[in-house]
Amino acid sequence: MRIGIDCQALQTAHSAQRGIGIYTRSLLSSLLTRGEDDYHLFFNARLESPHAGQPAALCHPVDYVEKTGSWEPDEANEYLQRLAYESCGLDLLHVASVQEGPEAVIDSSAGRRSFPIVCTLFDLIPLLYPGVYLADPAKNARYLRRLELYRRAEIVLTISDNSRNDALRLLGLSEDRVVNVGAAIDPSFRPLDLAAGSTLIQAVKQALGIQSPFVLCTGGFDFRKNLNGMLESFSRLPDGLKHEFQLVIVGALPAEGILALHDLAQRYGIADRLVLTKRIPRDSLVALYNACEVFVFPSLYEGFGLPVLEAMSCGAPVVASNTPATAETLGDAGIQVDPADSRAIAQAMQSVMESQTLREELKAKALSRSQMYSWEATAQATKEVFHLARDRWKRSGHLVRGRKPKIAFFSPLPPRKSGISHYSAQLLPHLSKHFDIDVYVDGYLPSQPPVDGSLRFFPTSPELSRERYFSRLFQLGNSAFHAYMYEYLLRHGGITALHEVSLHGLVHATLVDERQSEQRYAEEIVYEHGEEGRAALEMHQQGEVDGATMMALFPLNERALSASKAVIVHSEFARRQLLKGRSEQIVPRVKRINQGVTVLPLPAPSQTQTVRARLGIPGGAFVVGVFGMMTESKQLEVGLRAFQRLRQHDGRAWYLSVGEFAFAGYEASILRLCEQLGIGDRVVFAGYAGSQDFSDYVFTCDVALSLRYPNMGETSAAMLQALACGIPTIVNDLAAFAELPSDAVVKVQIGQDQEDDIADALRLLAEDQALCRRLGTAARRYILEHHSWETVAAQYADYICYVESTGLGDQTDLRAVLGRVVDKARTLKGRETRVLDRTIDAFAGSAGLGRVLWI
Structure with missing residues (x-):
């Protein structure tokens, strides 16, 4: 699984060197040693880099827009963060710490995502003490906004049962969405070796000015750490103990905090017994835990109480608060006290300080209990949650629930005579099991039978844009039948099922045939293909390049692709053609879904004879069939010459x-060729056939010819129908045809030997009935396994739900963000003229832009 982790907790002033940063660093270290998953670590490029020593391939610094003057780039940065995550094709994102300072970028918006989110909740202390932590309006607004990320996460990790209970109680999260994975401490927190440890302890004590046995306390200058209460409790000890012991407080204390504590110690009469160390190296802290007579942690509230576990792991006797998280960590391995009761704290300290037996007992219990906590266990629990979240999200989190969503479906339908109209007529009944569908056609009444109210038919109209649809699906082909939907796709976007990679014929039909605008057609070629297109266009206008060559060279599909959130194709060849030269992030936006084919029962021999008789073909004939729209790319000339050799x-x-001929002139040339070859009496042109007649004609054949050159990235529905009927089929070994299994078709190469190869293949099949049966059986089996309409419709439904629920290819948010950036830049009136440029540069440099733009 590809797991992304937001690691800004390792960079911010709020967390980097404190408990959250320590926890995150240790968890990462343990996770990265488990090689089953692929981890991607995301950092803020505008903060100090913390990831020295991490494998470079795992690290992704995100270059955010810097705040300048009155410019607050939060929205733009959050969108940049989303693009960065999506550029890695994540299966899951873990936000290591949600509540970081203003320098961190935390996207808590409700935008759709292509992956589930898991985030760690350390505590909700600011909600418990809002007057202390959230008095500043800006901080309060930021904190409350980021709380929403917990509510949108698939699963929230907590570090203790206490923080889990707070999440359930204060955020209203459901039980199954909050999991306690625990915490641990660095292995360096351990009992020191007697000889080496003594030397280190002496050096540390000397450096810090510790001259007596001492009580140890850790904590920063935060009212919750209750350092004032610690001083009062120490002052309540008997005078003899106060004179014998020192109080050592370790923590990152600001100058005003140090001054305040010294003043308070002076009032309590213990100033000469107080040692304030500020922050010290880890090995020095380990030495103090090992050397102290007792460790006291009187915190008013914690998410876990990491210092308690550190002290326990070093074998220190512990006196700590009886508040939920600290009590959960300490258990019966220490003495629990009310942190608000300085007398109780003093009594607990005194009992430990005066009893060697009690100290040894608490030390043994502390060491034993500390073994319950390990990073291996926490990492394993975290990893299990990652996989649980992904599985849960895949099953239901990103799919549409409840009633069937409504989609708009654009396609020609019967009685329009095209392969795509026949395709859509067969797809719609199966797709309607997943969606309610409004079908939009070009102003005629389709002959499609209704499907239990799930299908409605409409002419395309301007009012269409007012309808609210879960998705819009365009069945787009390379002919004038699709002109009506092309303009709507460009204006409103949607998901496109692209039946041919080239749309040159469609664009020409739209701009030249329908609008009579050679100028717009010329502009379109130059728009998509630049000077190369301009030069070819001039040669075409001078008669040096024919229309077929123009269509082969210039697919004119760029505008349709740019308007499409995602594209469905029917072959790997078409998919490779669309992805060639594109950014890696485009890949999820091109989905291969096989064409569906209806597999009919094999007819009785008598039925086949009846059809032959109707066509004037003898019952014992060996029939070679060609199916579909008759165009020059079908290579009818090559096929007829090869047939003539078989006839001889x-x-x-x-x-x-x-099938119909696309052009009368081409039909006339083929008829002349038949006469020239002397085969006119053995060639039957049946013309266009409806679905029933078409199937009857396919079944009456012994062999099918499905040649296509040049290939525009299309897949032949007629060829697939021949395979479904079990007819041995000869195809060109190129493009989508090359992907067919070799045991189901006969493949011939394009080139000077093509006619010979086809003639040889026809002769072989005419002579070897066993080979024909093997090919027909394999072809029919292939279609049954890979091209059923039920499977195809289910894949459509899954992909449509994935695209629409994750926001893949949707430019709405990008346009909104950039629109607001532009509006803000206009209000600055030259004071910060580079704001827009900096933001545009940041977006242009984002590796994830291909998730929404076709680049």
Whole structure:
């Protein structure tokens, strides 16, 4: 699994050198030693880098827009963060710490995502003491905004049962969404070796000015750490103990804190017994834990109480608060006291200080209990939650629940005579099991039967844009039948099922045939292909380059792709063509879904004979069939010449053509060729056939020819229908046809030997009925396993829900963010003129931009 971790907790002033940063660093270290998953660590490039020594491939510094003057780039930065996460194709994101300072970028918006989020909650102390921690309006607003990330997370990790209970109680989270994974401390917190430890302890005590046995306390200058209460409790000890022991407080104390504590100690009469160390190295802290007579932790509230576990792990006798988190950590391995009761704290200290037996007992219990906590256990629990969150999200988190969503579906349908209209007519009944569907056609009444109220048919109209749909799905092909939907796609966007990689024919039909604008057609070629397109266009206008060459060279699909959130294709060849030269982040936006094919029962021999008789073909003939729209790319000339050679060898040979000719001139040229080859009496042109007649004609054939060159990235529905009928089929070994299994079709190469190869293949199949049966059986099995309409519709539904629920390819948020940046830049009136440039540069440099733009 590819797991992203937001690591700004290792960089911020709030956390980097404190408990949250220590926890995050230790957890990361343990997770990264477990090689089952792929971890990507995200840092803030504008903060000090903490990741020296981490594998460079795992680290992703995100370059945010810097705050300048009155410019607050929070929204832009949060969107940049989202793009950074999505650029890595994450399966899950873990936000190591949500409540960081203003220098951190934490995207807590409700935007759709392509992965679930797990975040760690250390405590909710500011909610418990808002007057202390949230008095500043800006801090309060930031804190409350970021709390929303916990509510949107798939699972929230906590470090104790206490913090879990707070999450349930204060945030209203459900039980199954909050998991306590525990905490641990660095292995360096341990009992020191007697000889070496004594030397270190003496050196540390000397450096810090510790001259007597001492009581140890750790904590920063935060009212919750209760250092005032610690001083009062120490002052209540008997005079003899106060004179015998020193009080050592370790923590990052500001100058005013040190002064305040010294003043308070002076009032309590213990100033000469107080040692304030500020922050000290870890090995020095370990030495103090090992050397102290007792460790006291009178905190008023904690999420876990990490210092308690550190002290326990070093074998220090512990007196600590009986507040929930600290009591949970300490258990019966120390003495629990009310942190507000200085007399109780003093009595607990005194009992330990005066009894060697009690000290040894507490030391043994502390060491034993500390073994319950390990980073291995916490990391394993965290890892299990990651996988649980991903599995839960995959099952239900990103799918639409409740009633079927409504989608808009654009496609030609019967009675329009095209392969895509036939395709959509078969797809819709199966897709309607997953969606309510409004079908938009080009102003005619389709002959599609209704499907239990799930299908409604409408002409395309301007009012369409007012409808609210879960998704818009365009079945886009390379012909004039799709002109009506092309303009709507460009204006409003959606998911496009691209039946051919090239849309040159569609664009030409839209701009030249329909709008009579050669100028717009020329502009479109130059727009997509620059000077190369301009030069080719001039050659075309001068008659040096024909229309077929223009279509082969210039697919004119860029505008359709740019308007599409995602694209569905029917072959790996088409997918590779679309992804060629694109950014890696485009990959999830191009999905291969096989064409569906209806597999009909095999007809009785008598039924086949009846169909042959209707066509004027003898019952014992060997019939070669060609199916679909008859265009120059079908290579009918090559096929007919190869058929003529079969006819010379085998007197049973007949040729059946099923489908309309695209152009009358091409039809006339093919008829002339048949006469020239002397095969006119053995060739039947059946013309366009409805679905039933089409299937009958396919079944009546012994072999199918499915040639296509040049190939525009299309997949032949007619060829797939021949395979579904179990007809041995000869195909060109290129593009999508090359992906067919070799045991199900006969493949021939394009080139000077193509005609020979086709003739040889026809002759072989005419002579070897066993080979024909093997090919037909394998072809039918292949279609059943890979092209069922039920499977195809389910894949459509899954992908549509994935795209729409994760925001893949949706430019709405990007446009909104940039629009507000532009508006802000206008109000600055030259004072900060580079704001817009800096933001645009940051977006342009984002590796994740391909998730929303076609680049």
